[in-house]
Amino acid sequence: MRQLPEADRDAIRIAQDPLFARWLDQITATGGCAHPVHLSGSTTTLDSATGEIIQHYDTRNEPGERLLIRCRNRRSTVCAPCSRLHAGDTYHLVRAGLLGGKNIPTTVRDRPRLFITLTAPSFGPVHRDGDRCRPRRDRGRCEHGRPLGCAAVHDPADPIVGQPLCTDCYDYPAHVLWHAHAGKLWDRFVIDVRRQLATSAGLVQSRFADHARLSFARVAEYQNRAAVHVHAVVRLDGPNGPDAEPPNWASTDLLTDAVHASARRVRVRTPHSPAVGELELRWGAQIHARPLRADGLGPDDDAVAAYVAKYVTKGASETGAGTDHRLTTRGDIDTAPVTDHVRALMRTCWRLGGLPEYEPLHLRAWAHTLGYRGHILTKSRAYSTTYAALRAERAAHRTHGAAQETVPSAVAERHWRYVGSGHTPGAALLAAGVAEDLARLREVIREQQSSVLGEAVL
Numbered sequence: 326m327r328q329l330p331e332a333d334r335d336a337i338r339i340a341q342d343p344l345f346a347r348w349l350d351q352i353t354a355t356g357g358c359a360h361p362v363h364l365s366g367s368t369t370t371l372d373s374a375t376g377e378i379i380q381h382y383d384t385r386n387e388p389g390e391r392l393l394i395r396c397r398n399r400r401s402t403v404c405a406p407c408s409r410l411h412a413g414d415t416y417h418l419v420r421a422g423l424l425g426g427k428n429i430p431t432t433v434r435d436r437p438r439l440f441i442t443l444t445a446p447s448f449g450p451v452h453r454d455g456d457r458c459r460p461r462r463d464r465g466r467c468e469h470g471r472p473l474g475c476a477a478v479h480d481p482a483d484p485i486v487g488q489p490l491c492t493d494c495y496d497y498p499a500h501v502l503w504h505a506h507a508g509k510l511w512d513r514f515v516i517d518v519r520r521q522l523a524t525s526a527g528l529v530q531s532r533f534a535d536h537a538r539l540s541f542a543r544v545a546e547y548q549n550r551a552a553v554h555v556h557a558v559v560r561l562d563g564p565n566g567p568d569a570e571p572p573n574w575a576s577t578d579l580l581t582d583a584v585h586a587s588a589r590r591v592r593v594r595t596p597h598s599p600a601v602g603e604l605e606l607r608w609g610a611q612i613h614a615r616p617l618r619a620d621g622l623g624p625d626d627d628a629v630a631a632y633v634a635k636y637v638t639k640g641a642s643e644t645g646a647g648t649d650h651r652l653t654t655r656g657d658i659d660t661a662p663v664t665d666h667v668r669a670l671m672r673t674c675w676r677l678g679g680l681p682e683y684e685p686l687h688l689r690a691w692a693h694t695l696g697y698r699g700h701i702l703t704k705s706r707a708y709s710t711t712y713a714a715l716r717a718e719r720a721a722h723r724t725h726g727a728a729q730e731t732v733p734s735a736v737a738e739r740h741w742r743y744v745g746s747g748h749t750p751g752a753a754l755l756a757a758g759v760a761e762d763l764a765r766l767r768e769v770i771r772e773q774q775s776s777v778l779g780e781a782v783l
Contacts, residue, residue: 335751344388349759351393352752356406357760361393361748366741374734391744399701400649401638406760408638414715415637415702419542420630422558422567422709423617429567429709437561437577438617440629441584443514444609445503445552449495452488454481454549459490469493487549488666495666497673498601500552504696505686506593506606507545507553511699513591514608515539521583522561526574536572538562542704545697546636551667553697554609556633558617558708559584566707577616588612596682637702648693658692670695 329337339345355361370380384392401408417427423438425431450473452458458475465473471491479486489495503510523533543557561580563569588608597603617626648661658671671692678688691698748756 332750332754335749336754337751339749339751339755342388348388349755351387352756352759353763355393355395355756356410356763357756357758358393358395358406359404359748359753359756359760360396360398360746361756362396362743363389363391363393363745364741365391365744366739368740369738370735371738372734373736379735396746399638402649406763412634412638414712416630416634417715418704418709418712419558419633420627422540422542422560422704423626423630425567427710427714432570433560433562433567434626436571437575437580439559439577439580439584440615440617441557441559442554442611442613443511443557443588444548444554444611445500445507446607446609448497448500448503448550448552450490451495451550452477452479452483452485452490454479454483454486467491467494484664487551488664489550492666492669495669497669498677499604499606501670501673501677501688501696502595502601502604502683502686503606504553504694505683505688505691505698506595507555507697508699510591510593510606510608511543511555513593514587515541515705517587517591518559518580518583521586522575522579525579525583526572535564537575538564538566538569538707540566540705540708542633542702542708544633544636544702545699551670551695556636558629558633560708562707567709577618581614581616584614585612598677598680598682600680601677633702650693651690652692661693667695 328334339348342348352358352361365384367381367383369378369382371378384390395407395410396404397411398404398407399411421427421429422433424434450459452475456478458477458479460474460476467473467490469491471494473490475490519533519539520530522537522539523530526536528536538561540560540562541557543555545553545555548554559580560567561571561575563571589612591607593606595601595604595606617629648663652658652661652671652675655672655675658668658675661668661671663671674688674692674696677683678686678690678692686696687698688696
């Protein structure tokens with residue numbers, strides 16, 4: 326008699342447990358999280374005025390005496406349910422800075438606002454999709470004997486798109502070092518935009534903060550050539566942030582000019598290296614700054630928020646630019662499921678990471694992201710709400726929100742400790758089924774809402 330696979334046998338064992346219904350409730354509450362965190366402990370909600378216990382929860386009555394909570398991984402390739410929740414939080418975070426809400430006034434929509442894109446410079450010609458790739462009249466060859474042009478028309482899904490025409494001509498060290506300094510390049514860009522605005526308004530640069538404040542939220546995205554570029558929402562407020570109106574001189578045109586001037590001007594120099602020399606890093610020539618207008622003449626605010634939220638859940642492996650897990654040895658690079666171009670970037674990270682002059686950049690630790698060590702999404706403090714605030718609000722609503730509605734003086738005492746993470750093979754199988762069912766339910770609800778909206782319009 327053929328034996329059932331281990332995952333199936335484990336799933337049957339879990340289903341036969343007397344507390345299976347409660348375990349299933351926990352899995353459903355996590356949205357079918359692929360790698361839940363296991364906690365042990367208790368929460369007691371008290372009336373601070375009288376000391377009376379309003380609610381008490383303890384994991385001693387739970388399956389395995391533990392509570393499962395979401396892993397909160399943003400990458401859809403690691404945990405699709407949690408990445409979906411993270412995308413929703415990102416959407417509301419970015420949208421609040423565009424339209425208000427979450428303690429941000431709705432007047433921010435009338436401020437000077439831009440949706441900007443900053444790209445990496447060229448490190449060598451790569452294959453492109455769309456029209457003829459790189460048509461050339463001379464049909465010459467580089468010093469390594471490879472064609473300088475390509476007259477083919479590549480489909481966007483063609484694996485060759487983004488790959489160098491000549492890997493020996495491609496400047497891999499510059500690509501990696503640009504990634505390693507991209508965060509510093511952005512910081513200098515923001516500082517320079519403030520200086521440009523101050524100069525244009527006739528202010529002393531050091532006094533800009535007394536008159537206005539530049540707020541932003543930015544997301545990093547890998548292009549086909551495995552180079553990061555930046556999308557950002559930039560807003561000009563008064564000196565106290567979103568609660569203060571900007572000065573009379575503040576305008577969208579002034580902000581647009583400052584963005585273009587700063588993107589062309591800022592530079593970052595790398596440490597000198599006998600192997601590479603000293604590089605001067607800058608933004609690429611492609612700079613876009615589109616006004617976001619309250620009158621509806623610019624890009625839609627909701628669409629911009631959704632665009633940013635979409636990219637924040639993508640891991641390096643999903644974009645084809647690296648992997649989602651750190652590389653511990655050079656041998657890991659040889660077995661990584663990536664293109665030859667990305668593998669060459671990883672090897673460059675590993676090689677440069679062994680040089681003492683680049684030790685502060687930790688290139689080997691970030692070889693899986695091709696040297697880029699910044700967060701996928703960052704924002705200025707005054708742009709809008711925070712992930713922590715959104716999550717705390719959701720947690721409070723789920724745990725003792727009802728108690729606080731009836732007893733305003735209610736407080737919670739929590740005592741928790743970490744006891745593990747992940748799923749057994751059978752639990753992983755059941756959790757995946759729960760996640761699939763929830764996704765299908767959301768799709769049905771979305772279709773019903775679209776149908777109702779269509780009937781209302783008619």
